[in-house]
Amino acid sequence: MNLKELSRHLNLSPTTVSRALNGYPEVSETTRARVQAAARAMNYRPNARARGLATGRTQAIAHVIPVSRRHQMVNPIFGDFIAGAGETYARAGYDMVLSIVDDVRQDRVYRDIHARGTVDGIIVSAPAMRDPRIALLNGLGLPFVVHGRATEETAPYSWLDTNNSRSFRRATDFLLDLGHRRIALINGLEDMDFAWRRRRGFEAALIARGLAPDPRLMRAEDMTEVYGFRSARDMLRQAEPPTAFLVSSVISAIGVRRAIHDAGLDMGRDVSVITHDDDLGAFKNDQDVPIFTATRSSVRSAGERVAEMLLQLIRDPGCGPLTEMMEAELIIGASTGPAPQ
Amino acid sequence: MNLKELSRHLNLSPTTVSRALNGYPEVSETTRARVQAAARAMNYRPNARARGLATGRTQAIAHVIPVSRRHQMVNPIFGDFIAGAGETYARAGYDMVLSIVDDVRQDRVYRDIHARGTVDGIIVSAPAMRDPRIALLNGLGLPFVVHGRATEETAPYSWLDTNNSRSFRRATDFLLDLGHRRIALINGLEDMDFAWRRRRGFEAALIARGLAPDPRLMRAEDMTEVYGFRSARDMLRQAEPPTAFLVSSVISAIGVRRAIHDAGLDMGRDVSVITHDDDLGAFKNDQDVPIFTATRSSVRSAGERVAEMLLQLIRDPGCGPLTEMMEAELIIGASTGPAPQ
């Protein structure tokens, strides 16, 4: 069922039918009602490609999601992030097109997306500290919003980020207040901007108390469970083991907890753990007393917000770079306690 | 840069340029080379919408991924599944368009996708036992492949599935051989076909040894960590607690492990655990001695295969319903041992 058939069936011109359905005023309310009824009855839906060609808009958003070259892995937080964004798109009548891509060919993918004109805007995920994508997209003139920031990028761009340095500084302060002095950082890959900021917050808190960050207590890798496990296991075997861990993801924190148990220790008493908690649907940390003390910031609602920002940017391209900072909550759970003597 | 501009720049007609780029024989090899060089130099890429309109093909595949109404959660295995499929699409020059959708409006989404003509084919995820989507899609005549099966659907359709009943039967037999008699099943939602098959395999193994499945030892919910935790915690408090758990997902198995530890018990000695392992990138269970004894089947390669099947179906619509069964491996890890006396 296409427009021509529908209009023939109604004894109207395609023009009138199109205007009736798209809410233009040049059509009487009685015929509009007639057209709408027929469209519904015949299950008519305008062809997306044709409409896109005619209007220049595609009603679609691209998400380019990088896959770790080391682990061939898509970060599990993307599921929740995508869910939040996808829901927003669905409400607004937009499609979401996904490109899974290893970092190597990134810029080609962005150029392609632009040249082929498949979408009206792009969400950029997991920015690095110096991220060439931002300059590239600014140059292409395609609306985009970055989830996170790229510290070394000076040109203006739209972003939404959580205050990673502040939350990790607070978490570190919390551990310091409990008397911990040997605190380990199990971080994400530090070419990622968020991971770098977290380290900065961590180090700043230590330095403010006259403590020197100890490289033997800092790791930065893809945030898998085994990564958390191995890092904690190895550190707990050191001559001067840490009494607390600050972890960048619940998933790695689970590995840390396993290492603590395997070492015959008790999490929350012998060893404290604070993790960042993206509030993933599959890993809710929100029981009466949460398992983990955590800096919590829902990545799902980040997805929603970032999508809303992009849609706004598309509707009104002049509305300038939009920026938004989310603060993480510090949630006290069962995984922290005073430093053992 | 569009075709007209490019052809003007080359002093050729759009026709010739199009044919040159698309490999038609009616153009001399020298001009073809000239055209290709210019296209590359000017970074020309045919507009996807226009090409789609002209050819009737969109070079895009839809994935409709359901979100749990209970937990507002996207199953974390989708990340890996999507990664596998996405990689295959990328290689074949296809886009992937994602719809996140709660089960209620499912059929409307499929109808929309078809009517708006945004894609050449659809992947159906997480089929229920009686799943109306299959009849619907068969009716619409849009190529599709189901990841999983719908037991009660009799019409032919293309699917790829893992042998869930067999693998859970084997896992149960393995526990029975170790002397376990009170085995708990921590399953996924049993309106999902795969969960139902797993239960069948589990029960068949018990019955074959003259044991009756005990409803107090069987749960079926969204496979979160806390679900695994709570189920195991409650069961271990029962008068006759289970000595072994069979779990449908590594994520819930992590919760089960936590409950075992919290109860002061030792996993692998006091209580055994076998989990299904989708081989998720973030939860690799493949160390020297895997943490969990598991039925392993990579959901990432399932994504790859299912995408390949759909592309084949699109290339050659006559190639009939394609079906493929993957067998899960039974991996022996540290989480199982003989039943305590």
Added chain:
DNA sequence: GTCTGTGTCCAAAGCGCTTTGGCTATTGTG
């Protein structure tokens, strides 16, 4: 009675591509 407005509708162009159906040289064949 003419003129201007206004409310309703429509014909046709155009979005950027592919594809059908020529057209013109050039080559091969008897």
Added chain:
DNA sequence: CACAATAGCCAAAGCGCTTTGGACACAGAC
């Protein structure tokens, strides 16, 4: 040498929609 075949190119139609620029009828105003 005439004719057919072929190689190489192009004009134009068409995919399904939106949108520009009227057309027409009827109303009210002078």
